[in-house]
Amino acid sequence: MTSRGQPRSVVLGPVMASPAMRELDRVLRAVAAKDVTVTFVGESGSGKEVMTRRLHDLSPRRKGPFVPINCTAIPDTLFESELFGHERGAFTGATERGLGKVEMAAGGTLFLDEVAEMPVALQPKLLRFLETHRFMRVGGTRKLEVDVRVVLATLRPLEEEVRAGRFREDLFYRIQGIVLTVPPLRERRRDIPALIDAFVAQLSAIHDCEPPKLMRSARAALLAHDWPGNVRQLRNVLEFVTILRAGQTVRLQDLPPGLGRTTAAAAGSALAVDTDQPLATIVDQVVDHVIAAERGNLTRAAKRLGVSIRTLQRRRRA
Amino acid sequence: MTARPVTAGRRRVALLARASETRTALADYLTNAGFEVHASDELAAPASCGALVWIGEPGEPGEPTASAVRSLMKRARTQRVVVVTSRPKALAELVASHGARLHVLPAPVFGWSLVDALRA
Numbered sequence: 001m002t003s004r005g006q007p008r009s010v011v012l013g014p015v016m017a018s019p020a021m022r023e024l025d026r027v028l029r030a031v032a033a034k035d036v037t038v039t040f041v042g043e044s045g046s047g048k049e050v051m052t053r054r055l056h057d058l059s060p061r062r063k064g065p066f067v068p069i070n071c072t073a074i075p076d077t078l079f080e081s082e083l084f085g086h087e088r089g090a091f092t093g094a095t096e097r098g099l100g101k102v103e104m105a106a107g108g109t110l111f112l113d114e115v116a117e118m119p120v121a122l123q124p125k126l127l128r129f130l131e132t133h134r135f136m137r138v139g140g141t142r143k144l145e146v147d148v149r150v151v152l153a154t155l156r157p158l159e160e161e162v163r164a165g166r167f168r169e170d171l172f173y174r175i176q177g178i179v180l181t182v183p184p185l186r187e188r189r190r191d192i193p194a195l196i197d198a199f200v201a202q203l204s205a206i207h208d209c210e211p212p213k214l215m216r217s218a219r220a221a222l223l224a225h226d227w228p229g230n231v232r233q234l235r236n237v238l239e240f241v242t243i244l245r246a247g248q249t250v251r252l253q254d255l256p257p258g259l260g261r262t263t264a265a266a267a268g269s270a271l272a273v274d275t276d277q278p279l280a281t282i283v284d285q286v287v288d289h290v291i292a293a294e295r296g297n298l299t300r301a302a303k304r305l306g307v308s309i310r311t312l313q314r315r316r317r318a
Numbered sequence: 319m320t321a322r323p324v325t326a327g328r329r330r331v332a333l334l335a336r337a338s339e340t341r342t343a344l345a346d347y348l349t350n351a352g353f354e355v356h357a358s359d360e361l362a363a364p365a366s367c368g369a370l371v372w373i374g375e376p377g378e379p380g381e382p383t384a385s386a387v388r389s390l391m392k393r394a395r396t397q398r399v400v401v402v403t404s405r406p407k408a409l410a411e412l413v414a415s416h417g418a419r420l421h422v423l424p425a426p427v428f429g430w431s432l433v434d435a436l437r438a
Contacts, residue, residue, distance in 0.1 A: 010402050010425035063352030205424035208407035
């Protein structure tokens with residue numbers, strides 16, 4: 001990204017400026033080539049599908065298809081057909097054979113997003129498929145075999161769903177291959193500047209308008225916000241300002257109601273630090289917090305931290 | 319019985335981008351994704367390629383973009399064309415007249431969005 005807010009390239013990879021995302025990427029690189037089931041856990045909008053796509057790209061299956069399914073978007077009655085396909089005449093309206101997502105993903109990666117929402121009645125069939133890689137289309141009589149890697153994602157740890165009886169225990173243990181947490185945006189604030197630049201550029205293109213110029217105070221507010229809706233919420237806020245402030249400057253007061261006020265309060269508040277993490281991560285959090293509190297002014301932030309501005313800049317690049 | 323992969327085998331793609339850094343990085347990415355890539359900084363439509371990818375410059379105005387893509391569509395004739403541009407609205411008429419053969423992605427995009435567009 002350039003300092004003026006325009007991405008240098010028109011084609012991007014996932015943003016990994018923060019230590020948390022770089023660490024996640026390090027793990028992805030290690031597991032990508034291994035034939036293990038991976039489950040991503042992360043809040044809504046945190047980028048689980050992006051990281052799954054990254055996993056696919058890093059794996060030997062990258063030449064094959066990537067097929068995502070959002071388990072919340074499919075009615076229970078159609079789920080089995082959507083997943084495993086159907087034979088002609090399997091049900092009313094099935095005038096032709098239909099391929100399921102499992103077959104479409106052959107040689108590649110099948111991504112089951114929000115897997116905790118999968119109908120309980122279908123979970124044994126998914127379990128059998130994960131164990132054998134064999135399945136039967138709805139209305140079919142032959143078992144088919146397919147080479148596919150299954151990646152799952154869930155908002156909450158699946159243990160809670162198992163305890164509540166909404167997720168089968170045997171399936172839970174089967175998919176406990178490698179569980180990776182996608183950190184919420186508030187835990188990887190260093191990704192925010194690059195995300196801002198990419199979203200502003202893309203949203204300006206989509207809405208055919210000149211990109212707005214975010215003033216330092218507005219950028220600092222975006223950096224300091226807690227983002228309960230994560231990257232998706234950040235994008236929505238940037239869409240708001242891109243449309244309303246096209247080609248103009250964006251000041252703190254131009255941000256959606258609530259954001260500026262929350263930030264002003266947050267900037268003056270004490271920082272809650274989870275001490276059960278590496279020292280470097282804690283230092284990064286303190287540095288980011290002070291920069292946000294000083295509304296992006298690195299000179300003032302350095303003075304407040306008692307370090308030189310060069311030390312602060314080196315720390316931010318680390 | 320084993321279900322066969324639905325996607326076709328290796329596809330030859332022409333990658334047209336003026337910025338050498340973008341061209342090199344994207345050629346590598348598409349090659350890793352299973353495409354045979356013919357990279358060029360000129361507006362060309364090699365007959366041996368099943369699809370063309372044209373990467374616009376960041377911030378390029380709408381009219382030169384539309385003019386370049388119009389010219390590319392004439393050369394391409396039957397090939398599928400995928401365009402990445404910061405001025406997608408400038409191509410609305412071309413998209414309307416060429417239908418599914420022209421696919422426009424607003425920049426910046428993830429590399430895999432291009433892969434999906436080429437495989438669609």
